[in-house]
Amino acid sequence: MSDTMCRDLAPARSSSGFRAGALALAGGSLLALASATSGAFAADLPTRAPAPDFIAPAATPGFSGPLSSIFAPLADRGFTFHVLALDFFQGNPSAGLQRGRGSNSTYIIVGTDIDLGKAAGLQGTYLHYENTFFANVHNLNLAGQIGDSQVGYQPPFNPTFTRLSRATIEQKLMDGKLDIEAGITHPDRFYAIPNCDSINSCFQDILVLNAGWSSPQYGVLGGNISYQTNSPVYVEAGAFAENQGRNQETGYDFNETQASGVIGMAEIGYKTKYDTTAYPATYSLTGFFNTQSHVDFNAASAFGPTRNAQGTSGVVAQAEQVVWRADGGTVKNATPTAISIYGSGGGAIDSTIPIESDVYIGAKLLAPFQNNPGTQFGVKFNWERLNKSYDAYLGAANLAAGGTGQGIARDKYIFEFNAHVALPYGLAFEPVAQYIIHPNSFFNPVTPIHPKDGFYLGGTVVVPVGVLLGIAAHG
Numbered sequence: 362m363s364d365t366m367c368r369d370l371a372p373a374r375s376s377s378g379f380r381a382g383a384l385a386l387a388g389g390s391l392l393a394l395a396s397a398t399s400g401a402f403a404a405d406l407p408t409r410a411p412a413p414d415f416i417a418p419a420a421t422p423g424f425s426g427p428l429s430s431i432f433a434p435l436a437d438r439g440f441t442f443h444v445l446a447l448d449f450f451q452g453n454p455s456a457g458l459q460r461g462r463g464s465n466s467t468y469i470i471v472g473t474d475i476d477l478g479k480a481a482g483l484q485g486t487y488l489h490y491e492n493t494f495f496a497n498v499h500n501l502n503l504a505g506q507i508g509d510s511q512v513g514y515q516p517p518f519n520p521t522f523t524r525l526s527r528a529t530i531e532q533k534l535m536d537g538k539l540d541i542e543a544g545i546t547h548p549d550r551f552y553a554i555p556n557c558d559s560i561n562s563c564f565q566d567i568l569v570l571n572a573g574w575s576s577p578q579y580g581v582l583g584g585n586i587s588y589q590t591n592s593p594v595y596v597e598a599g600a601f602a603e604n605q606g607r608n609q610e611t612g613y614d615f616n617e618t619q620a621s622g623v624i625g626m627a628e629i630g631y632k633t634k635y636d637t638t639a640y641p642a643t644y645s646l647t648g649f650f651n652t653q654s655h656v657d658f659n660a661a662s663a664f665g666p667t668r669n670a671q672g673t674s675g676v677v678a679q680a681e682q683v684v685w686r687a688d689g690g691t692v693k694n695a696t697p698t699a700i701s702i703y704g705s706g707g708g709a710i711d712s713t714i715p716i717e718s719d720v721y722i723g724a725k726l727l728a729p730f731q732n733n734p735g736t737q738f739g740v741k742f743n744w745e746r747l748n749k750s751y752d753a754y755l756g757a758a759n760l761a762a763g764g765t766g767q768g769i770a771r772d773k774y775i776f777e778f779n780a781h782v783a784l785p786y787g788l789a790f791e792p793v794a795q796y797i798i799h800p801n802s803f804f805n806p807v808t809p810i811h812p813k814d815g816f817y818l819g820g821t822v823v824v825p826v827g828v829l830l831g832i833a834a835h836g
Contacts, residue, residue: 423836426828451819470493489527510773525612568647651673655669685700723739
C-alpha cells in the first residue's frame with residue numbers, strides 16, 4: 362500500500378512551557394530521555410503504494426483520459442508515469458489523552474519509471490524516481506493527543522513541503538529472477554509487505570518503532586538484492602541508512618547530514634497467486650539489525666542520567682492464506698469471492714527498546730460483489746506488549762510530570778473493523794474503526810494523566826490522478 366506518513370515523537374513537539382515544567386521536575390534527565398528516544402526510534406507510520414488490486418482491475422488495460430495521446434506513446438518507448446493523491450482524516454472521539462480531536466492531511470505522489478531496455482537497449486535495467494508533496498497537513502499534535510504507540514494512524518510531522526521518495530537504478534538478471542536495486546529507497550518497499558486492508562492501520566510496530574524505519578515516502582540511501590527461486594520461495598537482503606535528522610530534510614540534501622547508523626534487513630518468503638493455485642498464500646520471515654545508538658531503557662530513569670545501548674534487532678513473521686472460495690475453487694477467476702486469514706507477529710531480541718512484541722490476526726472478505734471485485738471488508742485483533750523497562754519509564758515520566766506515577770498496563774488490545782471500497786473511475790475509500798483497551802502514552806510520555814480506553818475513527822480517500830488524466834495506464 363502507499364506511503365507518506367511521517368511523524369516525530371510527541372515529546373519533540375510538546376509546547377515549550379510543558380517541556381520546561383518537565384525539565385524542572387526531572388532535573389533535565391527526563392526531557393533528555395524523551396529527546397533521545399525521538400532520535401533513536403523514528404515513529405514514522407508507514408503507508409504503502411497501492412497493491413496491484415488496490416484499484417479495481419479494468420476490463421482492458423490501457424490509457425484513457427485527456428492526456429492519453431501524449432503518455433501512451435511514451436509508455437511504448439519505456440517511459441511510464443504515475444500520480445496518486447491520498448487524503449487521510451482521523452480522530453479519537455473517546456480514546457487517548459486528549460479526546461475528541463481530529464486531523465486531516467493530503468499527499469500527492471508523483472513519479473516515473475524508465476525501462477532502459479526499451480529506451481536505450483539496456484535490457485533488464487530500470488530507473489525509478491518518485492517525489493511526494495505534502496499539500497495539506499492539519500493538526501500535527503494528534504499523535505501526542507492520542508499518545509498510544511499503535512492505535513490508528515497519527516498524522517505526519519512534515520516540516521518540508523516536499524520529499525524525495527525514490528531515486529534508484531534497478532538491474533534484473535537471470536531472466537528476472539535476480540533483482541538488484543540501489544539509490545534512494547526504503548526497506549518498506551521490500552520487507553514485511555502489509556497484508557491488511559487499510560492504509561490507516563496496517564503496520565508492524567517492531568519495524569516502525571524498534572527497527573527505526575522512517576516513513577516509506579521519506580527515502581533513504583540504501584540497496585536491496587532479491588532472488589526468486591524456481592519455486593514460490595524467494596530470499597532477499599539489504600542495507601539502508603539511518604539518519605536522526607531525516608524529518609527536517611527534503612531528501613535532496615545529500616551532503617548536509619551524516620547517517621547515524623545502518624539498518625540491515627533480510628527476508629525469506631513464499632508467495633503464490635490465483636494464476637497458479639486456487640487458494641494462494643503468502644508467508645515471510647523477516648529479521649533486522651539497526652546499528653544506531655539508542656537509549657537503554659533498562660538503565661533509564663526519569664530522575665537520573667540516561668545510558669545508551671549500541672544496536673538493536675528483532676524478527677517479524679507474517680502470513681496470509683485464502684481458506685474459502687464461493688465457487689469452491691473450481692472456476693478460474695483472478696478476483697473470486699473468498700475469505701483469507703492473515704496475521705503478523707514481531708518480537709524484540711533485546712530488552713533495551715520500547716516494544717517487546719506486536720501481534721495481530723485478522724480475516725478479509727475478498728470481492729463480495731463480483732461486479733465490484735476491488736471492494737473488501739476486514740476485521741482484525743491486535744495485541745502489543747511493552748518491554749518491562751519501558752513500561753516503568755512511562756510510570757516515572759508520569760510522576761515527573763505531576764501525575765500519580767501509577768504504571769500503565771504493558772499489554773494493549775485493539776479491536777478493528779476496516780474496509781476498502783472501490784468506487785467509480787478507480788477512486789477508493791478506506792474506512793477504519795478501532796476500539797482500544799489499555800492504551801499507552803508512548804507519543805506523549807511527559808504527561809500527568811493516563812490515556813483512556815475508547816474509539817479511534819479514520820478514513821482514506823484514494824484518487825488515481827494519473828489514471829484519470831491519462832498519464833498512467835488503468836488495469
